[in-house]
Amino acid sequence: MSEKVLMKGNEAIAEAAILAGCRHYFGYPITPQTELTAYMAKKLPKIGGTFLQAESEIAAINMVYGVASTGKRAMTSSSSPGISLKAEGISYLAGADLPALIVNVQRGGPGLGGIQPSQADYFLATRGPGHGDFHVIVLAPSSVQEMADLTRKAFDLADKYRMPAMLLADGTMGQMMEPVVLPEPEDLVVDKPWAVTGTKMEREHNIVNSLYLQPQVLEDKNLERFERYKLVEENEPMWESFMMDDADICIVSCGITARVSRNAILAARKEGIKVGMIRPLTLWPFPKKPLAEAAEKVKSFITVELNMGQMTEDVELAIRCRKPVTLVKRVGGMIPSMDEVLDQIRKENEKGGSAE
Numbered sequence: 001m002s003e004k005v006l007m008k009g010n011e012a013i014a015e016a017a018i019l020a021g022c023r024h025y026f027g028y029p030i031t032p033q034t035e036l037t038a039y040m041a042k043k044l045p046k047i048g049g050t051f052l053q054a055e056s057e058i059a060a061i062n063m064v065y066g067v068a069s070t071g072k073r074a075m076t077s078s079s080s081p082g083i084s085l086k087a088e089g090i091s092y093l094a095g096a097d098l099p100a101l102i103v104n105v106q107r108g109g110p111g112l113g114g115i116q117p118s119q120a121d122y123f124l125a126t127r128g129p130g131h132g133d134f135h136v137i138v139l140a141p142s143s144v145q146e147m148a149d150l151t152r153k154a155f156d157l158a159d160k161y162r163m164p165a166m167l168l169a170d171g172t173m174g175q176m177m178e179p180v181v182l183p184e185p186e187d188l189v190v191d192k193p194w195a196v197t198g199t200k201m202e203r204e205h206n207i208v209n210s211l212y213l214q215p216q217v218l219e220d221k222n223l224e225r226f227e228r229y230k231l232v233e234e235n236e237p238m239w240e241s242f243m244m245d246d247a248d249i250c251i252v253s254c255g256i257t258a259r260v261s262r263n264a265i266l267a268a269r270k271e272g273i274k275v276g277m278i279r280p281l282t283l284w285p286f287p288k289k290p291l292a293e294a295a296e297k298v299k300s301f302i303t304v305e306l307n308m309g310q311m312t313e314d315v316e317l318a319i320r321c322r323k324p325v326t327l328v329k330r331v332g333g334m335i336p337s338m339d340e341v342l343d344q345i346r347k348e349n350e351k352g353g354s355a356e
Contacts (some may be wrong), residue, residue: 004179009147012180013103013167014039016148017075020155021188022101023049024074026063028056030082031115032171033105037077057082061089061102068098069208071195073155073188077103079171080121081112083129090164091130095210097194097225099158101151102129102136103167105174106306108333116333117171119255119306125168126284126314133222135229137165137236138283140254144178150281152183157236159190161228168283170306172256172335238281239290243269247276249348250294252315253304254280256335261304264341273349283311288318295319300348304328304341 007015014036017025025040037053044051050067054060060076067074078086083104093100106121108114125138137157139150147169154165196206212218243265244250253261258279268275278294280287294301300323303312309327316325328344330336 002181002184004181006177007144007180008035008175008177009144009169010035010105010174011039012144012148012182013077013151014043015182016151017101017155018043018047018049019183019185020073020152021186022073022075022155023047024067024072025050025076026052026054026060026074027076027078028054028060028082030079032107032117032174033077033079033103035174036103036105057085058089061086062092064100065089065093065096065098068093068100069096069196071190071192071197073101073159075101075103077105079105079107080109080118083121083124087130090136091132091134092210093164094128094130094134094136095132096208097162098164098208099155099162100164101154101158101167102164103169105169105171107171108331114333115171117173117256117306117335118331118333119170119257120308120310120331121168122283122305122307122310125166126286129166134225135232135284136163137161137232137285138168139165139238140168140281140283141173142255142258142279144173144176144180146281147173148180148182152186161232162194163228170255233285236282237285237287237289239287240279240281241290242277242279244276244278244294247274247294247297248299249273249275249302249345250298250300251275251277251302251304251341251345252280252291252311253277254283254311255306257304257306260336260338261341263338264345267338267342268345268349271346273345275345275349286314286318291315291318292320295322298323299352301325302328302341302344302348304336306330306335
């Protein structure tokens with residue numbers, strides 16, 4: 001087993017990507033993810049990789065498209081406004097059925113907003129970050145260890161289903177330092193018969209494209225793609241259950257707010273309040289099944305978010321609004337305290353889960 005090393009979250013993503021076989025990074029600096037770009041700039045040229053600081057976020061994502069079309073693992077990273085600029089290119093990746101990794105270390109918004117942490121890009125990521133009908137796989141780490149582990153997982157899932165994946169972190173996750181065990185280097189002998197690699201006149205030409213001028217052809221491509229999405233929803237939801245065996249109240253949260261919530265749960269348990277947490281690790285596909293099962297047992301749900309309640313809607317959909325869902329939120333770069341979460345737990349406990 002590898003030794004633990006102390007790393008910043010952004011650096012752990014970069015090193016894990018390299019260990020996962022990524023040798024091609026294209027980006028543009030923006031706080032609070034710039035350490036990731038700097039790490040790649042220093043490391044990739046030394047191991048025969050390609051680092052390129054593009055002239056814009058738009059250029060960077062289209063460079064990722066080019067490398068991904070050859071079957072190589074490629075990635076980019078940015079923060080909220082930069083991801084908006086990459087949205088067209090992400091849609092092109094999805095339309096051409098190309099695997100790639102996009103890292104979004106979120107900051108407050110809208111607009112330029114501020115450089116403090118946020119989770120306000122939840123809708124952007126989970127509803128399809130660009131035009132047209134499509135999804136990307138969205139993973140949400142809550143520790144530096146998960147920044148590394150889920151980076152590897154994102155590459156693997158992107159390759160498995162031929163679709164982009166997004167690591168959706170918040171600014172706190174990117175900047176904090178924790179001990180981490182890095183994954184072992186990956187042996188990347190992956191057969192990608194669809195890739196554009198040069199035929200040597202030994203096979204049919206592969207064409208990577210997202211333009212289909214015949215409506216029937218485009219409809220067929222979309223229908224086929226959503227059949228794959230069904231497989232992702234069936235097979236790939238990931239979540240962590242914490243103290244849910246006897247819980248009367250279920251917290252749902254991810255990222256830094258899940259860490260705050262865990263401390264609040266431990267404090268509430270000392271007061272005799274039966275509360276637990278379901279923490280989604282995949283935001284798409286969303287872990288609907290464990291939440292639906294929890295709705296059969298608990299009296300109420302609490303979501304804790306760094307936005308105006310975006311994940312709350314997915315919780316309500318998952319439980320078919322059978323139980324009340326309340327929200328603890330801070331926005332603009334503010335993070336809720338443990339006491340704020342604990343106060344809401346107490347209120348729900350006093351209500352006894354009334355749906356009125």
